[in-house]
Amino acid sequence: MKETKFDYGMIGLGTMGCNLVYNMSDNGYTVIGFDKNRSQVETLKKEAGTEKISATSDLNEFLNTLKTPKVIIMLVPAGKIVDDVISELKPFLSKNDLLMDFGNSHFTDTNRRSEQLEESAIHFMGVGISGGELGARHGPSIMPGGPKKVYERVAEMLKAVSAKANNEPCVTWLGPGSAGHYVKMVHNGIEYGLMQLIAEAYHLLKECAAMSNDELHTVFSKWNEGELQSYLIEITADIFMQKDELTDSRIIDRILDSAKQKGTGAWTSEDAMNLQVPIPVIDIAVSMRDLSAYKNEREVAHQNMGGSEVKFTGDKNDLVKWVEQALYFSIITVYVQGMALLQVASKKYKYDLKLEDIAAIWRGGCIIRAALLEDIRSAFSKQPDLSNLILSVAFSKKLMQSQEGIRKVIQTGVGFGIPVPAMMGALAYFDSYRSGWLPANLIQAQRDDFGAHTYERNDREGIFHTHWNQKK
Ligand SMILES: NC(=O)C1=CN([C@@H]2O[C@H](COP(=O)(O)OP(=O)(O)OC[C@H]3O[C@@H](n4cnc5c(N)ncnc54)[C@H](OP(=O)(O)O)[C@@H]3O)[C@@H](O)[C@H]2O)C=CC1
Ligand SMILES: O=C(CO)[C@H](O)[C@H](O)COP(=O)(O)O
Known part of the structure; x- marks a missing residue:
């Protein structure tokens, strides 16, 4: 009997890996999966129903049934597991084999792994993928980074399995080294910001306007037909209707208000701080997930001080x-901040990112897909080096036209004690960014006063220091 040789190997047959195997098979590729977890292997073998898919928990079998040069995708949890898998595989890999990490790995890990594997002429690519379970199954947005020539070996397959937006595949080569994983990290930072803003809108409408889940469903569904059209608004509308399997309530009212995270939002904030790019809405979104997790302390504080007391009569x-x-307004500022970070990171890390392409591949398949991305794409198509979208005519107009709403909403939230920190951060970012003057002169004066840190003047060149009348 002729032995089958598979086009691709997939390591990690969990939520993403298993669904991507099916997607690849639908597109004509043969794939063998490997997982340490035998039950994942058995499930795939039992349910695949096609010879194009196989699975094993025997690494030798996995490697021996792959075509050469081997092309292997990893979809395992980020961190040490990725290093462990690479260490196990490396002795069996040869020149020109290609290993692709599709997980949410930190971009600095990707740089290190690429360098280590290239020493043995084994190619490595860090590839971001977004769209969750359904995206992996039916078409995700794919963000590949690494050597361009190596990308070309797999470009056809990636285009085939990716989502399509206006018939264009939601994948393109983004840049060398860790470019793909960096872009995916910022994608997730934006995801955090959007989710926090939507949660604040929910909080206001639920507490202030006392809206029921049915009403919230109607409002979000309607919003999804307008400028706010996006995947996250769409799933939010549906979430309000989901019944609980254990009680008579809607599931939303039974889920504990304590958010978890795997780190990509915090990594975005951390790197933005390192690069000195302000992304306050994303920072706040990370902090609010942290704060939500202090559930017990919040309950004690609530008993001591009470919460918002809303008597909305409007x-x-x-x-x-x-x-x-x-x-x-605030959703625009999240994309603005994420894109501004990408522009700076592109230069700093020599990725040479094309922001127009990034906006284009985010239009379909991924969690942050939204109608707005078409406008973002268009802005970067006209001005590829635009440092901040607010400086474009189209986006300054959008923000100016919607600022009245955010000012009213923040006043309402503040008045009733309902926290809207990400919206406040969004507005403060806008108001600060468009301020020709900020009170940073006072900060410079204080620094020079207490620490002789010097300052620049607004009327002549040079570095100055004042002998301040310090209190003894
Ligand atoms: N879920 C999502 O929506 C998305 C996830 N990602 C990223 O994709 C990656 C995979 O995520 P996801 O599919 O959700 O994760 P899962 O935990 O669902 O699947 C990972 C699989 O890898 C297996 N595994 C663990 N260690 C090894 C090993 N050493 N060798 C072989 N298999 C191993 C796990 O087995 P076991 O169960 O026994 O541990 C599990 O079956 C992560 O980096 C994640 O951040 C990216 C985009 C979206
Ligand atoms: O990458 C993703 C989507 O694009 C994952 O769903 C994301 O990792 C979820 O992150 P977290 O658990 O931190 O909310």
Whole structure:
């Protein structure tokens, strides 16, 4: 009997790996999966129903049934596991074999792994993938980084399995080294910001306007037909309708209000701090997940001090209108901040990113896909080096037109003690960015006063220091 040789190997047959195997098979590729977890292997073998797919928990069998040069995708949890898998594989890999890490690995790990494997002429690519379970199955957005020539070996397959937006595949080579994983990290930072903003809108409408889940479903569904059209708004609308399997309630009312995270949002904030790029809405989103997890302390504080006491007497429909505008305004600022970070990182890490391409491949398949990305793409197509989208005519206009809503919503939140920190961060970012003057002169004076740190002047060149009348 002729032995089957598989086009691709997939290591990690969990949520993402297993679904991507099916997607690749649908597109005509043969794939053998490997997982340490025997039950994942058995499930795939039992359910595949096609000879194009096989699975094993025997590494030798996995490697021996792959075509050469081997092309292997890893979809295992990020961190040490990726290093462990690479160490296990490396003795069996040869020149020109290609290993691709599709997980959410930290970009600095990707740089290290690429360098180590290239020493043995084994190619390595860090590839971001987004779209969750359904995306992996039916078409994700794919963010590949690494050597361009190596990308070309797999470009056809990646295009085939990716999502399509206006018939264009949501994948393109992004840049060398860790470019793909860096872009995926910022994608996730944006994801954090969007989710926090949507949660704040929910909080306001639920507490202030006392909206039921049915009403919230109607409002979010309607929003999804307008400027806010996006995957996250769409799934949010549906979440409000989901029944609980254990009680008579809706599931949303039974889920503990304590958010978890795997780190990609915090990595985005951390690197933005290192590169001195302000991304306050993403920073706040990370902090709010942290704060939500202090559930016990929050409950004690609530007993001691009480919470918001809302007696909203305004018009519900007006509030819904203002919240829609506030969300649009603040959602724009999240993309603005993420893209500004990418521009700086592109130069610093020599990725030479094309922001137009990134916006284009985020239009389909991924968690942050939104109608707005078409406008973002268009702005970077006209001005590829644009440092901040706010400087484009189109985006300054959008923000100016929706600022009234966010000001009203923040006033409402503050008035009733309902926290809207990400919206506040969004507005403060906008107001600061468009301020020709900020009170940073006072900060410079204080620094020079207490620490002789010097300052620059606004009327002549040079570095200055004042002998301040310090208190003894
Ligand atoms: N889930 C999502 O929506 C998305 C996830 N990602 C990223 O993709 C990667 C995979 O995620 P996901 O599919 O959700 O994770 P899962 O935990 O669902 O799947 C990972 C699989 O890898 C297996 N595994 C663990 N260690 C090894 C090993 N040493 N050798 C072989 N197999 C191993 C696990 O087995 P076991 O169960 O026994 O541990 C599990 O079956 C992660 O980096 C994640 O951040 C990216 C985009 C979206
Ligand atoms: O990459 C993803 C989507 O693009 C994952 O779903 C993301 O890792 C979820 O992150 P977290 O668990 O931190 O919320």
